[in-house]
Amino acid sequence: MTRSRSRRANEAWEALLTAHASLMKRFAAEPIWGELSMREYDVLYTLSKHDEPLRLFELGRGVLLSQPALSRLVDRLADRGLIERTPDPEDGRGVRLDLTEAGRERQRRVGGRHAVDVARAVTAALTDEEIALLEAIGRKLAAQGAATPAQRNRQEAVL
Amino acid sequence: MTRSRSRRANEAWEALLTAHASLMKRFAAEPIWGELSMREYDVLYTLSKHDEPLRLFELGRGVLLSQPALSRLVDRLADRGLIERTPDPEDGRGVRLDLTEAGRERQRRVGGRHAVDVARAVTAALTDEEIALLEAIGRKLAAQGAATPAQRNRQEAVL
DNA sequence: TTAAGGTAGATGCAAACGCATGAAGATTGG
DNA sequence: CCAATCTTCATGCGTTTGCATCTACCTTAA
Numbered sequence: 001m002t003r004s005r006s007r008r009a010n011e012a013w014e015a016l017l018t019a020h021a022s023l024m025k026r027f028a029a030e031p032i033w034g035e036l037s038m039r040e041y042d043v044l045y046t047l048s049k050h051d052e053p054l055r056l057f058e059l060g061r062g063v064l065l066s067q068p069a070l071s072r073l074v075d076r077l078a079d080r081g082l083i084e085r086t087p088d089p090e091d092g093r094g095v096r097l098d099l100t101e102a103g104r105e106r107q108r109r110v111g112g113r114h115a116v117d118v119a120r121a122v123t124a125a126l127t128d129e130e131i132a133l134l135e136a137i138g139r140k141l142a143a144q145g146a147a148t149p150a151q152r153n154r155q156e157a158v159l
Numbered sequence: 160m161t162r163s164r165s166r167r168a169n170e171a172w173e174a175l176l177t178a179h180a181s182l183m184k185r186f187a188a189e190p191i192w193g194e195l196s197m198r199e200y201d202v203l204y205t206l207s208k209h210d211e212p213l214r215l216f217e218l219g220r221g222v223l224l225s226q227p228a229l230s231r232l233v234d235r236l237a238d239r240g241l242i243e244r245t246p247d248p249e250d251g252r253g254v255r256l257d258l259t260e261a262g263r264e265r266q267r268r269v270g271g272r273h274a275v276d277v278a279r280a281v282t283a284a285l286t287d288e289e290i291a292l293l294e295a296i297g298r299k300l301a302a303q304g305a306a307t308p309a310q311r312n313r314q315e316a317v318l
Numbered sequence: 319t320t321a322a323g324g325t326a327g328a329t330g331c332a333a334a335c336g337c338a339t340g341a342a343g344a345t346t347g348g
Numbered sequence: 349c350c351a352a353t354c355t356t357c358a359t360g361c362g363t364t365t366g367c368a369t370c371t372a373c374c375t376t377a378a
Contacts, residue, residue, distance in 0.1 A: 005290075009281035010274050012290045013182075015297025020179050021223045022304025023172075037334095037366095056357065064180045069335050071358060076334095092343045093356040115169050122168035125303035126296060131164075131171045134296050137289050138174025144284035145181025196336095196364095215327060228365050230327060235364095252326040252373045 016141075023121055032113040036106070039065065040077060041114070044099065044107040047083070053096035055088065061146070082106055175300075182280055191272040195265070198224065199236060200273070203258065203266040206242070212255035214247065220305070241265055 028038055036044070046062050047054060060070050074097060077083040082103035088094035099107065122131060187197055195203070205221050206213060219229050233256060236242040241262035247253035258266065281290060 005282055005287065006274070006278035008287070008290050008294070009278045009285075012285075012294040012297065013277045013281055015294045015301065016175065016179065017297075018221065019297040019300035019304065020175065021221060022301045024223055026304045039334095057355085062177065062180060064183055066336050067357075068337080068359080072334075075358095088356095091356080093341095094343090095357070115165070118172045119165035119168045121303055122172055122300070123164055125299045126168075126171075128164060128167070130292075130296050130299070131167050133289075133292050135167070135171040135174045137285060137293050137296075138171065138176075138178040140284045140289070141178035141281070142174065142181045144280055145178065145185045198364095216325085225366050226327070227329080227367080230329090231364075234328090247326095250326080250374075252371095254327070 026121060027114065027117055030114075030117050032110060032117070034106075034110060036110055039063070039073065041107070041110055043070075043073060043077065044082065044103055045111060047097060047099045048104060048107045048111070053084075053086070053098040055091075056095050056097060059097060077103070185280060186273065186276055189273075189276050191269060191276070193265075193269060195269060198222070199232065200266070200269055202229075202232060202236065203241060203262055204270060206256060206258045207263060207266045207270070212245070212257040215254050215256060218256060236262070 024038070033041065042063055043059065046059055056071060056074065057067070059074075060067055063070055065073065074083060074085065078085045081100055084098045084100050084103075086096045086098075088096045126134065183197075192200065201222055202218065205218055215230060215233065216226070218233070219226055222229055224232065233242060233244065237244045240259055243257045243259050243262075245255045245257075247255045285293065
């Protein structure tokens with residue numbers, strides 16, 4: 001019945017969490033980051049993946065950080081000249097974020113070294129087939145996480 | 160050649176990161192946590208998995224947190240009566256950490272609700288086979304992360 | 319035995335975070 | 349058209365984090 005399937009789902013999730021924590025520690029310990037924290041790098045990397053500037057809230061979808069924290073993280077990166085912040089002409093509330101040339105260059109430098117470490121760790125642990133499966137499974141899970149934005153009006157509605 | 164394999168490894172890792180961030184946000188948004196942060200819950204959960212008390216540094220292996228931060232997080236949980244902290248009789252430097260009855264009870268309560276959410280998300284996204292694969296792959300990656308504790312004496316040794 | 323070096327955990331302090339809230343532009347319904 | 353509501357981002361403030369460092373204890377080797 002469902003019992004076993006739920007249990008297995010939880011065990012798989014725990015395995016994912018453990019893998020995440022374990023490898024993140026490993027990567028964080030590598031002497032490749034320079035002045036960047038991993039979170040800052042994550043933001044630079046996300047921006048580097050997109051050609052058009054991103055809105056702050058779009059950036060927020062990919063980053064595990066509260067909106068105010070992200071807002072200030074972007075502040076700092078802008079102060080350091082790695083990110084350009086311009087008001088969105090199509091939405092007076094919004095901000096358009098883009099890498100500066102220095103930011104793009106910095107991302108490439110650090111990203112190149114980091115990619116080596118990632119490849120080393122992942123290929124050492126998994127076969128080609130497992131790597132492909134991990135990517136497919138990760139995408140499915142990510143899609144699931146993004147869905148169903150909210151339906152929590154129960155408790156509040158009652159009071 | 161190695162090129163493609165490295166690239167695939169990086170894409171798989173990115174998929175894992177995205178899945179992690181996406182689902183963590185989802186779970187964090189659930190109204191099940193009460194007075195606990197997810198990090199605090201993580202510590203309670205880790206302790207609940209072990210019968211004997213854990214050392215602080217053992218706890219640290221599973222938690223993505225610096226040693227001082229973990230030390231103080233445990234402080235707070237002890238102040239709240241959820242964790243018991245006793246000096247290790249076999250190692251004068253060490254501390255033995257265990258859940259109090261209140262801590263165990265709190266973990267069970269929150270953990271039960273959380274497990275439901277995890278199962279819902281994971282089973283909605285994956286087949287039984289994928290769930291099994293995710294668990295196997297996660298364990299392999301975690302083992303890889305834990306291995307090779309350190310061999311960074313190159314740069315330092317040179318100077 | 320004891321000096322040198324290593325490991326476990328705690329603490330001072332500045333930086334970063336989350337929550338609550340605010341200001342301002344967008345959107346929607348009457 | 350405009351009031352009410354929602355969305356986007358910023359800011360005040362108390363809490364938590366990380367880095368550097370310290371103390372205390374363990375281990376090793378001479």
